[in-house]
Amino acid sequence: MSSLEFEILVTAMTVSAACAVPGAYLVLRQMSMVADAISHTVLLGIVLAFLVVPLYGHPLMVFGASMMGVVTVLGIDLLKRTGLVREDAAIGITFPALFSLGVLLISLLARDAHLDEHMVFQGDLVYSVFQRLELAGHGYGPMTLWKMAGIFLLNGVLALRFHRELKVATFDPVLAATLGISPSLVHFGLVLMTSVTAVGAFDSVGSILVIGFMVVPPVTARLLTDSLARYLGLSVLLGCVSSLGGFWIARTVNGSVGGSISLVMGAMFVAVLLASPRRGLIADWRRRRRQRVEFAVRMLVIHLFQHRALGQRTEENHAGHLEAHLGWSAEFSRRITELAEARGLIRRVDAHWLGLTSVGERQAEQALAG
Amino acid sequence: METFLQFLNDYTLRNVLLGTAWIGVVGGSLGTFAFLRRQSLLGDVISHATLPGVVLAFLAWQRREIGVLMVGAAGTGLLATALIQVVDTRTNIKRDGAMGVALAVFFGVGVLLLSMIQNLPTASQAGLDKFIFGQAAALVQSDVTVLLVVGGVVLVVLLLLWRELKIVTFDPDFARAAGFRVTILEGGIVTLIVVTTVMGLQTVGVILMSAMLIAPAAAARQWTDRLSIMVLVAAVVGGASGAAGAAVSAFGPQIPTGPVVVLVLTALVLVSLFLGRKRGLVWHWRRQRRSRKLADPDTVLGALGALESAHAGTVRGHPEAVVRMAVGQSAQVGQALAALREAGLADEHDGDWSLTERGRSEAVRLTRDQRD
Numbered sequence: 001m002s003s004l005e006f007e008i009l010v011t012a013m014t015v016s017a018a019c020a021v022p023g024a025y026l027v028l029r030q031m032s033m034v035a036d037a038i039s040h041t042v043l044l045g046i047v048l049a050f051l052v053v054p055l056y057g058h059p060l061m062v063f064g065a066s067m068m069g070v071v072t073v074l075g076i077d078l079l080k081r082t083g084l085v086r087e088d089a090a091i092g093i094t095f096p097a098l099f100s101l102g103v104l105l106i107s108l109l110a111r112d113a114h115l116d117e118h119m120v121f122q123g124d125l126v127y128s129v130f131q132r133l134e135l136a137g138h139g140y141g142p143m144t145l146w147k148m149a150g151i152f153l154l155n156g157v158l159a160l161r162f163h164r165e166l167k168v169a170t171f172d173p174v175l176a177a178t179l180g181i182s183p184s185l186v187h188f189g190l191v192l193m194t195s196v197t198a199v200g201a202f203d204s205v206g207s208i209l210v211i212g213f214m215v216v217p218p219v220t221a222r223l224l225t226d227s228l229a230r231y232l233g234l235s236v237l238l239g240c241v242s243s244l245g246g247f248w249i250a251r252t253v254n255g256s257v258g259g260s261i262s263l264v265m266g267a268m269f270v271a272v273l274l275a276s277p278r279r280g281l282i283a284d285w286r287r288r289r290r291q292r293v294e295f296a297v298r299m300l301v302i303h304l305f306q307h308r309a310l311g312q313r314t315e316e317n318h319a320g321h322l323e324a325h326l327g328w329s330a331e332f333s334r335r336i337t338e339l340a341e342a343r344g345l346i347r348r349v350d351a352h353w354l355g356l357t358s359v360g361e362r363q364a365e366q367a368l369a370g
Numbered sequence: 371m372e373t374f375l376q377f378l379n380d381y382t383l384r385n386v387l388l389g390t391a392w393i394g395v396v397g398g399s400l401g402t403f404a405f406l407r408r409q410s411l412l413g414d415v416i417s418h419a420t421l422p423g424v425v426l427a428f429l430a431w432q433r434r435e436i437g438v439l440m441v442g443a444a445g446t447g448l449l450a451t452a453l454i455q456v457v458d459t460r461t462n463i464k465r466d467g468a469m470g471v472a473l474a475v476f477f478g479v480g481v482l483l484l485s486m487i488q489n490l491p492t493a494s495q496a497g498l499d500k501f502i503f504g505q506a507a508a509l510v511q512s513d514v515t516v517l518l519v520v521g522g523v524v525l526v527v528l529l530l531l532w533r534e535l536k537i538v539t540f541d542p543d544f545a546r547a548a549g550f551r552v553t554i555l556e557g558g559i560v561t562l563i564v565v566t567t568v569m570g571l572q573t574v575g576v577i578l579m580s581a582m583l584i585a586p587a588a589a590a591r592q593w594t595d596r597l598s599i600m601v602l603v604a605a606v607v608g609g610a611s612g613a614a615g616a617a618v619s620a621f622g623p624q625i626p627t628g629p630v631v632v633l634v635l636t637a638l639v640l641v642s643l644f645l646g647r648k649r650g651l652v653w654h655w656r657r658q659r660r661s662r663k664l665a666d667p668d669t670v671l672g673a674l675g676a677l678e679s680a681h682a683g684t685v686r687g688h689p690e691a692v693v694r695m696a697v698g699q700s701a702q703v704g705q706a707l708a709a710l711r712e713a714g715l716a717d718e719h720d721g722d723w724s725l726t727e728r729g730r731s732e733a734v735r736l737t738r739d740q741r742d
Contacts, residue, residue, distance in 0.1 A: 085643075
């Protein structure tokens, strides 16, 4: 790996880590699509800020451009508050409008500036590290790396400093209000943090891929843990690991680094979605199957219990009739009967007739009583 | 004027205008259901998620006819909606998170594929990235034919299933109880939305196509409470915006169609929000102003009395604004004050109101009466 490649990798990991911090809270607060809106509209902020301060990456410019995120959220709230459209439509009307203004401004005014359509939707990690930070004739590595490291540090410090506020305002807004924490201040603080991060990541991953960096690792982490601290840590970690894998893929196929990282994030999400020990689809499927079997065994025991008065040789107790009476398939009946027998709940009176054991009777009585 | 007519006669422009307007018509009609079902953002996710499908279709067939690309786009679009559905119903992840993941991952993969084919020697790959923002000028006759056919099918299905879609949209529980196949119908609506979204990719682009679904419906909703009229209005709004956007972007090759269409649509939505029949904000404000109570003279008299006893020794009286605040509820006190002066109970000097001798005793009597 050349030193340039190493720099790209480190930058990618820093971007992921910086994005995961606000992203984790956005996911918890069900603001993923608001983040999507912000990631689109900061484009307009960047174009406008660029017209005022034509110095890309200047802290003032980053901050100015970030205000567009706040404007977006205010616009959504305003539309929502008219009571004429619901939140989803309010988001869906606000951000395309602001984004369109941005695209139009780029195509009309900023043709020559180094803001072009490619930058808009994908950015370019490889290109972004070519811009070096130079102070007094000394080179200090890629500017983007320093910028994103700064944003990560800022996000991290803010998240730690206001950990309690964020937590309470997210999980219990009413309690927050009684504790003197303003939920809307927390809300807009998070919006601003999201915007600053999106603007910062603009030249490396572009304004749209950034939503993946913010949302996918936390959503994946959410499937793995219920502890807030572990969730936050895991979000950052998964982001960094995805960057590592994505970088390797991009190098192998000679494609977009941001796109490859998104791919790895997606693959990790799907893997966790399938295989997460408690929340995964496979675990869910097995749980459902187990529940179905448990329920069926109980049904069988109760069924036999209900018909015990009729003597043990009625058709209700005939092993072959379970299919008709309980709506089971022959295969399923056989499995359940064998299972119940193995557990000592039922016994075979002979080849065809079933009866309850005393254990089975007691269980049926309990089930019917409870 | 003459140039404008020439302009309309232009073969390319006619294609472009017709194609884009038609997308607006179909988008508006279908979008009405998405809007009412609170699935406005689904179009956003779907349109982003079509990008990898477009590139994959191009890679598979090495052609960029709209019909070919639409197959791929619809494929990944549907896959994304299926993913959202599974995650939403089977895990602890909320719907917004599922949508964010689907949107970002599919779009990211699309970007990756796009960057990979840009390294391929195939010359005709140029122009695929136009799908991001759309370029209506690239529409040719055969594309328009495909759009007309696909859109026509969508609209016919919509009309055939009108009653079912209406019930599922407004009262899914009742629909289920009444024996409708709700799950299948809901899947059908989503499929129609996917197909509609895919139609607009080339002209409006993947990022902005969602607005083509939501905005006409949001505008139409402000003018009517009837579904059939809402669909018609949305279709007209969408069609007109599409045509306007295509016309404007035809003036310069550097003007992308999508953003212009969206800005026209946004303007129409704003106008509708303000002026819409009955619901519009302007009427709302007017009603609010009118219903603002005209304070009745007795209340104002009491308030003046209270003000004077609270500021005993003040000779000057109190300006109207102060009286209004004393009355409260942002009531209009002007007419009541005039009536009091007429009755000789209050008087005004340089904008300050005070009670006359008779007014003061009347105010005292009023307060006493209220206390009893």
